[in-house]
Amino acid sequence: MIRQQRCTGGIWICCGGAKGIIDPGPGSLAHVCAAVPSLSPEELDFVLLTHKHIDHSGDANVMIECMTGGGFKKNGLIIAPSDALSGDDHVIMRYSQERAARIERPHNGKIIKITPNLTAEAVLHLHGTSECYGYIFRTPGLPEWGMISDSRMLPSFTERYRNCSFVSVNTTFPDRKKRLDHISVAEAKELLTGLNAKHAVFTHLCSTMTAPEGKHFLENLSTENTHVTPAEDGMIVDLATYEVSYGGEKPYIQTPAR
Ligand SMILES: [Zn+2]
Structure with a gap:
C-alpha cells in the first residue's frame, strides 16, 4: 500500500x-473513475468492509459519499464490523453512516440480504485485534462464491467455503508467518485441497511476491482440482464462467490545456 506497487482500490x-x-x-x-471498461461510483448500492485496517478502508467514507449522491440522498447499504462503525477508533464517520439507507453489522453466520437476489453470509476470521469477516455470496442462477479476507488460517474455512465454486483468498506471504494473522500461499493451496472450488484468485499479495524477482512465488499455484490465478490490478473475473480478463485505466489526472 505505502508505495502503491499494487493498487489498494478494493x-x-x-x-x-x-x-x-x-x-x-x-x-x-x-x-x-479511471477504470476501463468504465465504472460509475454514483451507481454503488453497497460498501462492504471486511475489517477496518487502513489498506481496506482508506476510501470507505469517500465511496459512501459517492453512493449517497455527494451526501444529498439517503441511499445504499454499509456492511462493516462493529469496530469499524463505533467505539474509540471507528473508521466510518458518523456523517457517512447517517447518509446510508441501511447499515448491517455482521456476526458469524449472519446472512445479509443485499438485494432480493444477492445475499452475503459472514464468516468469522481471526486477524489481530480487529473484527474481521469473509463472505459467501449467493445469487440465483450463479454458483456460490466466497472471499477469504485477512485472517489466520482457520479449520472452519474448509467447512464454510466447501460449496463455493470460486474463491478469492487474501494470500499475503509465501510461507506461514507464525506471529502474523495472514494466510500464506502454502496454506491457501492446502485449503483448496479440501474445497470444491473450480477457480481461485490469490490476492492481497505482499511486495516480495509482486516484485520482479518474486515471480516464481506466483507460478504453479493451481492444484489438482482448482485453477488458481494470481490477482493483478484491473483484473476482471466473470462470475458465471470464471473467465479472467484484464481491464485498463484511462489517465485520471487531467492536465489542463495550456
Ligand atoms: Zn488487515
Whole structure:
C-alpha cells in the first residue's frame, strides 16, 4: 500500500442486481473513475468492509459519499464490523453512516440480504485485534462464491467455503508467518485441497511476491482440482464462467490545456 506497487482500490462487484465495492482502500475512487471498461461510483448500492485496517478502508467514507449522491440522498447499504462503525477508533464517520439507507453489522453466520437476489453470509476470521469477516455470496442462477479476507488460517474455512465454486483468498506471504494473522500461499493451496472450488484468485499479495524477482512465488499455484490465478490490478473475473480478463485505466489526472 505505502508505495502503491499494487493498487489498494478494493474489489468492485456487480452481481444479483447490485453494484458494490469491497474493501475500498486508498485510491479506490481514483481507480474506479479511471477504470476501463468504465465504472460509475454514483451507481454503488453497497460498501462492504471486511475489517477496518487502513489498506481496506482508506476510501470507505469517500465511496459512501459517492453512493449517497455527494451526501444529498439517503441511499445504499454499509456492511462493516462493529469496530469499524463505533467505539474509540471507528473508521466510518458518523456523517457517512447517517447518509446510508441501511447499515448491517455482521456476526458469524449472519446472512445479509443485499438485494432480493444477492445475499452475503459472514464468516468469522481471526486477524489481530480487529473484527474481521469473509463472505459467501449467493445469487440465483450463479454458483456460490466466497472471499477469504485477512485472517489466520482457520479449520472452519474448509467447512464454510466447501460449496463455493470460486474463491478469492487474501494470500499475503509465501510461507506461514507464525506471529502474523495472514494466510500464506502454502496454506491457501492446502485449503483448496479440501474445497470444491473450480477457480481461485490469490490476492492481497505482499511486495516480495509482486516484485520482479518474486515471480516464481506466483507460478504453479493451481492444484489438482482448482485453477488458481494470481490477482493483478484491473483484473476482471466473470462470475458465471470464471473467465479472467484484464481491464485498463484511462489517465485520471487531467492536465489542463495550456
Ligand atoms: Zn488487515
